[in-house]
Amino acid sequence: MINVAIIGAGAIAGVQGEAFAGFPQWCQVRAVCDLYIEKAQDLIKNKGLSQAKAYKTMEEAIQEEEIDLVSICLPPSVHGKTAIQAMELGCHVLVEKPMANSLEECDQMLAASRRTGKLLSVVCQNRFKTPMQRVYRMLQDGVGGKVLHAVVNSLWWRGENYYDLWWRGTWDSECGGSFTSHSVHHIDLLLWMLGMPEAVTAVMKNVGHPNSELEDVGMAILEYPETFAHIGTSIVDYGEAQEIVFQTEKGRLNIPWSPAAAVPLSNGFPKQDESRERELDELYHAIPELELEGHGAQIKNLLLAIRGEEPLLTDGTEGRKTIELIMAIYKSAALRQTVALPIQEEDAFYRKETMIQKMPHFFQKTKSIENFASAEITLGRDVGK
Ligand SMILES: NC(=O)c1ccc[n+]([C@@H]2O[C@H](COP(=O)([O-])OP(=O)(O)OC[C@H]3O[C@@H](n4cnc5c(N)ncnc54)[C@H](O)[C@@H]3O)[C@@H](O)[C@H]2O)c1
Known part of the structure; x- marks a missing residue:
């Protein structure tokens, strides 16, 4: 059984939670992590992830729940360092798009994957x-x-x-x-x-x-x-x-x-x-x-690749x-x-x-809020038609 931790309990984490829950024969979501622990708790409840516990940090979750696969649903600026840390701690990684901040970080992530022998996959569900x-x-x-x-x-x-x-x-x-x-x-x-x-x-x-x-x-x-x-x-x-x-x-x-x-x-x-x-x-x-599309299909391929039953179709070199x-x-x-x-x-x-x-800085960001009231998102109207 592949133990999964979802890191970041925002909008896309809900889509990923549902996708992982579609493969109870191969994996279980054991942890959801967020800076705001109540967001992790809500996600567990709303998506019926009954085997998962809420954590504030990824390190704690990996240690406590013997995690094999970390799914990074965090803001882009922390994709690189979180992915590298997860691989160093012995986990395979699925990271949301965009892969990282820079080519330098992409190369560091690819090097960590080679060094640790852990799989690195970048979300490209389309x-x-x-x-x-x-x-x-x-x-x-x-x-x-x-x-x-x-x-x-x-x-x-x-x-x-x-x-x-x-x-x-x-x-x-x-x-x-x-x-x-x-x-x-x-x-x-x-x-x-x-x-x-x-x-x-x-x-x-x-x-x-x-x-x-x-x-x-x-x-x-x-x-x-x-x-x-x-x-x-x-x-x-x-x-x-x-x-x-x-x-x-x-x-x-x-x-x-x-x-x-x-x-x-x-x-x-x-x-x-x-x-x-x-x-x-x-x-x-x-x-x-396709029988299965989007995140679910990509996650299925990743789970089968971890089990050694299929080649990984979308690795870090593709994201780079x-x-x-x-x-x-x-x-x-x-x-x-x-x-x-x-x-x-x-x-x-x-x-x-x-x-x-x-880079040009077109305007200065002056307004900032911690969270929106709703985590509802749309994923593009015609992208899969
Ligand atoms: N594949 C897709 O179609 C798709 C769609 C939407 C978003 N995304 C990507 O998913 C990622 C997340 O986007 P989102 O819309 O879910 O954002 P979000 O803001 O809704 O969720 C991010 C979550 O991460 C938490 N967080 C931030 N820093 C943290 C940290 N250091 N440790 C723990 N938790 C932390 C926040 O509290 C928040 O709950 C982005 O990279 C985005 O581009 C992909």
């Missing part, structure tokens, strides 16, 4: 959704031929008061705005499907969140040897219409799914290619639906790629220049302290 798996498989199988252009619209909406929570809205504690906290999901998906670009050019601003130092809109253009991709990020988009689109030689592969194909008329204008569209649609639907691209985006936007990848160790954007000095 990979574990049927439309993502289908489009991924079609791209891997070369169904459309070459990708000519990719468009990612990672559009979200958050009210001004979103940034009132104490750890949000500063470079120091949140490590980034909409690119890091929201579009991290789509950036992970794009890198998984298309790979790392050679160079990035980006711009960003804060247009509607005056209690935050961070960006709330931005645009990044990614250069690949034979294609471009662009990522739009926003948290001022009503309706949160999100999409990932691959325009390939043989048609459009996209999420949400709506295949399109065309053949040229004699003047080069398009004529809809209905038979190709039907063919793409059949290939898409021939890939089976997303942070690397985001750091390249920030460097480009801050210095107003095109940035080549990879980011080297001697680069100011490899370390948190030197990176923050270079």
Whole structure:
């Protein structure tokens, strides 16, 4: 039986608690930890985690409950040090997105995983959704031929008061705005499907969140040897219409799914290619639906990987790629220049302290509250359709 501790009893911890509870044959949540112990107690009660006790610190929980797996649901600025400490104390680690503050911390986490032999997995629950798996498989199988252009619209909406929570809205504690906290999901998906670009050019601003130092809109253009991709990020988009689109030689592969194909008329204008569209649609639907999606599916894979029954699908090296691209985006936007990848160790954007000095601070955070009255969150409208 894998003994689990959930560290941080806020909004996402509830989603994780439910997910772990789905596998009573392999694991039990034995501890929930939070600075505010009453939040840990509430989570245990509300999610029916009857085998769990509430703790204030992770160290105490690991010692008392013989924990094997720690799930880190804390603010981003403490992901790195908590993960390293947990691995040093003999636990496997699942860490929420974003993996860490900086590439330096990602590398320290990866080194700790190698040193201790403990698994390190970064949450990217959207990979574990049927439309993502289908489009991924079609791209891997070369169904459309070459990708000519990719468009990612990672559009979200958050009210001004979103940034009132104490750890949000500063470079120091949140490590980034909409690119890091929201579009991290789509950036992970794009890198998984298309790979790392050679160079990035980006711009960003804060247009509607005056209690935050961070960006709330931005645009990044990614250069690949034979294609471009662009990522739009926003948290001022009503309706949160999100999409990932691959325009390939043989048609459009996209999420949400709506295949399109065309053949040229004699003047080069398009004529809809209905038979190709039907063919793409059949290939898409021939890939089976996942029985389990999101956090539950990722956690199942991690539990089976700990038991030695499946390879770990999303490890720390995958999480690091997303942070690397985001750091390249920030460097480009801050210095107003095109940035080549990879980011080297001697680069100011490899370390948190030197990176923050270079970043624009759009507004000063002046309002701060310890907790919201409700822990209810939404996880993106179209991201899994
Ligand atoms: N995968 C997703 O879709 C998704 C969605 C939302 C949030 N997240 C991520 O999950 C993480 C947590 O976000 P959240 O929305 O749940 O935040 P939250 O503020 O609701 O919860 C964080 C909890 O951690 C506690 N805490 C803070 N520092 C602590 C410490 N040092 N020791 C013990 N407890 C501490 C806080 O009291 C709080 O209860 C963030 O990294 C966020 O980006 C992921």
